[in-house]
Amino acid sequence: MRPRHAPAKVIVAFLPFLIVFVMLFSISAIRAVPLVWRIAVPGFYGIGFLLFMLTRLSLPRIGPQFSSGSEQMAPRNRFLYYTGYLMMILSLFLFLGLLVAVA
Numbered sequence: 001m002r003p004r005h006a007p008a009k010v011i012v013a014f015l016p017f018l019i020v021f022v023m024l025f026s027i028s029a030i031r032a033v034p035l036v037w038r039i040a041v042p043g044f045y046g047i048g049f050l051l052f053m054l055t056r057l058s059l060p061r062i063g064p065q066f067s068s069g070s071e072q073m074a075p076r077n078r079f080l081y082y083t084g085y086l087m088m089i090l091s092l093f094l095f096l097g098l099l100v101a102v103a
Contacts, residue, residue, distance in 0.1 A: 016049050016088070023095050032102045041094050048087025055081040 020042055027038045055070075055077040070078045 016052075019092070020045055020049070023091075027095070027098065030099075030102050033098055037094075037098055041091050041098065044094070045088055045091035048084045048089075048091060051080045051084030052088065053084075055084065 023042050023045065027033055027041060055073060058073070058077055070081050073081060
């Protein structure tokens, strides 16, 4: 990794954690959101992130140290990778929908 790529790598590494932190803080601050949604939306994001990370961490075990996509993954891992992405994106849409519904 070149030094000029280091800030981008740090941002990409911490962005999912920042998103879930903002979601947790915002949803817990809004009392009009039912408790089920305050637990479900970050939980859905967390499960998606876990699927995403487990498949990403399986890549160095099979060969490539760095990869920017899913082309080198096994078909099962590729499915879990895209499922994790889909869950994270859907939870962000649910989060935005909750904010709009409460506002």
